[in-house]
Amino acid sequence: xxxxxxxxxxxxDEVLPAEEPASESDLMVALPAAxxxxxxxxxxxxxxxxxxxxxxxxIIVAMIASMVGSDLYARMxxxxxxxxxxxxxxxxxxxxxxxxERIRAAKLARVREDLFRNLAFPMFLGELVTTLLAVATxxxxxGRNWMRIVGLRRPGLLHVALVLIAMPAMLVLPNMIHELAxxxxxxxxxxxxxxxxxxxxxxxxxxxxxIGVGPGLSEELxxxxxxxxxxxxxxxxxLGVLLxxxxxxxxxxxxxxxxxxAAIGVWLHxxxxxxxSLVVPMILHMLNNSLAVVGAVVxxxxxxxxxxxxxxxxxxxxxxxxxERLNDLEKLANDQPYPMTIGCIFLLGGVAWALYLxxxxxxxxxxEARIPxxxxxxxxxxxxxxxxxKIYRPWPGWxxxxxxxxGVIAFVGCxxxxxxxx
Numbered sequence: 001x002x003x004x005x006x007x008x009x010x011x012x013d014e015v016l017p018a019e020e021p022a023s024e025s026d027l028m029v030a031l032p033a034a035x036x037x038x039x040x041x042x043x044x045x046x047x048x049x050x051x052x053x054x055x056x057x058x059i060i061v062a063m064i065a066s067m068v069g070s071d072l073y074a075r076m077x078x079x080x081x082x083x084x085x086x087x088x089x090x091x092x093x094x095x096x097x098x099x100x101e102r103i104r105a106a107k108l109a110r111v112r113e114d115l116f117r118n119l120a121f122p123m124f125l126g127e128l129v130t131t132l133l134a135v136a137t138x139x140x141x142x143g144r145n146w147m148r149i150v151g152l153r154r155p156g157l158l159h160v161a162l163v164l165i166a167m168p169a170m171l172v173l174p175n176m177i178h179e180l181a182x183x184x185x186x187x188x189x190x191x192x193x194x195x196x197x198x199x200x201x202x203x204x205x206x207x208x209x210x211i212g213v214g215p216g217l218s219e220e221l222x223x224x225x226x227x228x229x230x231x232x233x234x235x236x237x238x239l240g241v242l243l244x245x246x247x248x249x250x251x252x253x254x255x256x257x258x259x260x261x262a263a264i265g266v267w268l269h270x271x272x273x274x275x276x277s278l279v280v281p282m283i284l285h286m287l288n289n290s291l292a293v294v295g296a297v298v299x300x301x302x303x304x305x306x307x308x309x310x311x312x313x314x315x316x317x318x319x320x321x322x323x324e325r326l327n328d329l330e331k332l333a334n335d336q337p338y339p340m341t342i343g344c345i346f347l348l349g350g351v352a353w354a355l356y357l358x359x360x361x362x363x364x365x366x367x368e369a370r371i372p373x374x375x376x377x378x379x380x381x382x383x384x385x386x387x388x389x390k391i392y393r394p395w396p397g398w399x400x401x402x403x404x405x406x407g408v409i410a411f412v413g414c415x416x417x418x419x420x421x422x
Contacts, residue, residue, distance in 0.1 A: 034376035037233040038141050041243060044227050048247050051130060051222055058129045062122035070118070120202055120210070127214030134221035142229070150225040151380035155277035156393045158358060163271050163280055165404065166351040167287065169344035169411060170267055171326075172333045176341060178260035179334060188256035199293060200300025204319065207297055212290030220282045223248045223265065224272050232273075233377035240378075241269045264288065270352065276360035276380040276391065291326055298323035329415075336418030343414030350400075350407030357396040364389050 039047055138146040147153075182188050199207045223244060232240030249262030268281035301315040315323075333340045362383065364372040373387040383389040 037230045037377060039227065039230040040234045041231065044231060044243070044247055047222075047227060048251055051133075052251060052253075054133055055126045055130045059119075059122040059126040062125045063118055066118045066121060119198060120206065124206075124210045124214070127210060127218055131214065131218040131221065134218055134226065138221065138226055141226070145384070148382045148384065149379075150229055150278055151272070151276050151382060152225070152278045153276070153382060155275045155280045156358075156360070158393065158395075159271075159275040159277070159280060159355065159360075160283070162351050162354055162358075162404065163275075163284055165408065166267075166348055167284070168329065169347040170264065170284065171288065171291065172329060172340055173344040173348070174260040174263045175330060176333050176337050176344075177263050178256055179337075181256040181259045186256045186259065188254055190254045190257055196296035196300055199296050202297070204294065204297050204316075207293040208290045211293045212286045215289055216282050216286030219248070219251075220268070220278060220285055223251075224269055224281050225278050228269060228272070229379055232379055237273065237378055241266060241273075244269055267348070271355065273380060274355040274359040276382070278380070291322070294319055295323045295326050332415060332418045336421055339414040339418045343411035346410035346414075347407040350403040350405075354396040354400040354404050357400050358394055360391050360393050362389050363392040 138150065142149050199211060202210075227247060228240065228244040231243045234240065235243065245262045245265030248265035249258035249260075252258050252261045268284055271284065272278060272281045298315045298319050301313075302320065305314045314320075362372075362374070365388065370388050373383050373389040375381040382391065
């Protein structure tokens, strides 16, 4: 990954914010105004439909092909499936309604198990196709320097540390928004138990790859990198971030989940703009999804182990501890939402202020005679190679550092208060 983000010496002290006009009084020629970047809101809506069609279309086609292939392979081997499999016994005698219901439930459970088993590779293929399509789209519409323009660069270590410190609040607050949305009657059709059953049969590594890494790459390239660039460039930072986050939520389809996902999207986009690195929201997105996978897979493994102590293997001790802590945090948020909300606000607020003060910014030496490079639009674009404009990441200062520490203490304190409540 290219890394041309050189941190300048202290004498490079002239800050060039992106919102300043792209012309200088000493320019020899007047430069024409650049056209707003693609896409605007209407094109973004069409792109969202296309992304979803590509993802789910690939999954459906691959799943049908997988099931047909499995059936043909079974027929070639001469295998037959009869109703006696899975404990379903056919009989000519009249059956009671209870027996018929048991048979239907067993058949439905077997169909669902087959469906979940055959869904693994199609989901992996769907994420792979949408990721490759995102890269191709960025190359076509943004240009050959798309990695520099969308900020696909290594972030500063300080910024990585700050966003990881805020990770617990990022996990808890959207979950509470989700629960609140369901409580006030926002429609929801996602079933966490079915999600756990679906990925519970996968290996932990494969689940993290498909549910964690895949969406972390594809959705960030699409939403923050492509759609976010166009919407922020067309409508400014505030409205652009809100529109991008709203579309990010809507792409998850479930209304209650969409509200929680939109809230995560605002935080992801904020970290993206402050760090000027698309890698940061990618890391956070991957961690958020991967931890959900850990909780689901370990939960299924523990249930199987407790029911079959002799035949089933226990879950990995480390991941079992991680899943237990995540469950504890979720339980605290559900049982005591008010103190947990206060803790999350303090933690996110302290980290947000530190990120803002240490945000990656464009600077140029005050003594530099050459005309500095400026981006055409607000965003995260890096200076081209050889430019006198550089990226500067200042230290946020002791006050901001103290506020981060205070946010951590407040979150821990609120969590402890929620824990000791009856």
